[in-house]
Amino acid sequence: MNLVVVSNRVSRASANEPMTGGLAAALLPVVEKSGAIWVGSSGRVRDGAQKEPFAEIETLGAGALAMLDLPAAHYAGYYEGFANSALWPALHSRSDLIRSSHEDYKSYREVNSFMARALLRFRKPDTVFWIQDYHFLALGAELRDLGVTHPIGFFLHTPWPTRAIFGGVPNHRELVEAMLAYDLIGFQTDDDRNNFLSYVENDLGLDIAGGVVASRFGMSRCAVFPIGIDPARFAAHAAKAASHPDVSRLRRSLNGEKLAIGVDRVDYSKGLVNRLTAFDRMLTLQPQLKRTVSLLQIATLSRGTIEAYGDLQNQLAKLVSDINGRHGEVDWTPIRYLNKGFSQTVLAGLYRTAHVGLVTPLNDGMNLVAKEYVAAQNPVDPGVLVLSKFAGAANELDAALLVNPHDIDGMARTIATAFSMPLPERRMRWEAMMARLRAGTIQDWFSDFVEALQDAHAAGAKATGDHPPEDPPMVWPTRSFSAIVGNRFH
Numbered sequence: 001m002n003l004v005v006v007s008n009r010v011s012r013a014s015a016n017e018p019m020t021g022g023l024a025a026a027l028l029p030v031v032e033k034s035g036a037i038w039v040g041s042s043g044r045v046r047d048g049a050q051k052e053p054f055a056e057i058e059t060l061g062a063g064a065l066a067m068l069d070l071p072a073a074h075y076a077g078y079y080e081g082f083a084n085s086a087l088w089p090a091l092h093s094r095s096d097l098i099r100s101s102h103e104d105y106k107s108y109r110e111v112n113s114f115m116a117r118a119l120l121r122f123r124k125p126d127t128v129f130w131i132q133d134y135h136f137l138a139l140g141a142e143l144r145d146l147g148v149t150h151p152i153g154f155f156l157h158t159p160w161p162t163r164a165i166f167g168g169v170p171n172h173r174e175l176v177e178a179m180l181a182y183d184l185i186g187f188q189t190d191d192d193r194n195n196f197l198s199y200v201e202n203d204l205g206l207d208i209a210g211g212v213v214a215s216r217f218g219m220s221r222c223a224v225f226p227i228g229i230d231p232a233r234f235a236a237h238a239a240k241a242a243s244h245p246d247v248s249r250l251r252r253s254l255n256g257e258k259l260a261i262g263v264d265r266v267d268y269s270k271g272l273v274n275r276l277t278a279f280d281r282m283l284t285l286q287p288q289l290k291r292t293v294s295l296l297q298i299a300t301l302s303r304g305t306i307e308a309y310g311d312l313q314n315q316l317a318k319l320v321s322d323i324n325g326r327h328g329e330v331d332w333t334p335i336r337y338l339n340k341g342f343s344q345t346v347l348a349g350l351y352r353t354a355h356v357g358l359v360t361p362l363n364d365g366m367n368l369v370a371k372e373y374v375a376a377q378n379p380v381d382p383g384v385l386v387l388s389k390f391a392g393a394a395n396e397l398d399a400a401l402l403v404n405p406h407d408i409d410g411m412a413r414t415i416a417t418a419f420s421m422p423l424p425e426r427r428m429r430w431e432a433m434m435a436r437l438r439a440g441t442i443q444d445w446f447s448d449f450v451e452a453l454q455d456a457h458a459a460g461a462k463a464t465g466d467h468p469p470e471d472p473p474m475v476w477p478t479r480s481f482s483a484i485v486g487n488r489f490h
């Protein structure tokens with residue numbers, strides 16, 4: 001089996017370089033080991049009609065990483081436009097933030113179709129395609145229209161909203177119909193899958209018995225695969241990072257204070273305003289906590305050219321300075337607010353230094369920070385996770401202190417409780433959460449999905465009596481590509 005993994009953002013970074021975004025960071029170690037080809041955007045664009053998509057290809061573990069220059073005329077409409085100003089807000093139940101034109105949708109489809117054409121280059125008779133996330137909802141349909149009969153799976157890293165909310169996305173019907181080209185559609189939680197199936201049943205009028213949907217493309221199976229992490233690897237990073245200068249400086253700077261940590265992209269789905277407001281409220285309600293606790297909020301800037309993101313950046317900067325101004329003392333600042341990223345190793349060390357982890361999104365597919373915070377703790381003196389019940393991770397990490405991020409007073413009280421939790425309770429909760437992390441690692445997620453995809457494809461092909469035709473010869477293998485990976489893919 002030759003696996004081709006596709007996502008908009010890819011990662012070539014090692015554990016020592018800053019990472020952006022949960023998806024790329026999560027996939028890197030497993031894709032690296034699997035020998036898959038990982039195809040995504042280079043982050044650069046290229047003008048004009050490209051006869052052959054330009055890809056920079058390098059080795060990645062036992063496989064390869066292919067970074068494509070996407071078409072200049074369509075990139076903004078695809079990425080800032082439809083993907084991040086129509087789909088992202090809707091998938092996170094923020095229809096009020098949808099800003100999208102018909103041109104954006106056209107660009108989104110153009111980029112999906114461009115990617116499909118680019119992928120033909122990697123097709124071999126035993127190729128399995130695995131498409132990631134909302135940037136490529138229609139990629140499976142584009143591949144099918146090019147005659148690809150191989151297994152094609154899709155995994156959504158974000159939530160899937162209720163049918164009324166998804167119905168607010170321009171061209172929603174066409175998109176869901178296109179998604180049925182996938183043999184397997186994977187979701188993070190039961191709620192996400194049920195919302196999707198409810199749309200398919202009620203809005204498309206299709207039968208959803210057993211989570212299998214028949215469409216003009218054949219059978220499509222919908223199932224749940226909660227993404228995990230590699231807890232042992234993260235724990236090892238955390239122990240190793242103790243001596244890293246950033247980590248030891250942070251420890252020294254605490255002067256006996258207890259630290260809470262938050263690590264997020266600046267995104268309205270992450271509930272940052274509510275979190276900071278709850279921290280503020282806690283200091284107001286319990287002024288004796290001043291000088292004894294503080295918050296380190298790492299907030300990496302993201303999608304800044306989109307108005308909703310730019311506005312949020314300004315709002316957060318103002319809120320932090322307002323809170324620090326009101327509560328701060330000459331020798332104490334309540335909130336340290338950093339707009340920069342850290343490597344996974346340093347992050348693991350920072351998590352281990354913090355007594356409380358704050359993961360309080362308004363809506364989140366999974367949220368791997370929650371899992372990483374837990375895995376990074378010192379087993380003999382673990383910290384406490386405060387987790388939003390609206391993060392996918394709350395299904396597994398129900399031994400965290402679960403909060404409603406809209407209830408500011410409730411969150412303020414829970415954060416104070418977390419700071420003062422006695423050791424036996426911290427250990428009990430931590431051990432329960434670690435057991436869940438070990439029971440569903442990123443390696444399990446990866447292999448379970450690929451296996452289910454092959455099964456779904458085999459079952460679908462049987463049901464429709466469809467036997468894959470002989471494959472055409474590979475198209476345009478390039479010298480640079482074969483020079484790096486030998487003739488493995490020819």
Ligand code: G6P
Nearest residue numbers: 009020021022023133157158302
């Ligand atoms: C989320 C999405 C990913 C995305 C990441 C970072 O985790 O599910 O697909 O890569 O955010 O966002 P960005 O737009 O910077 O790639």
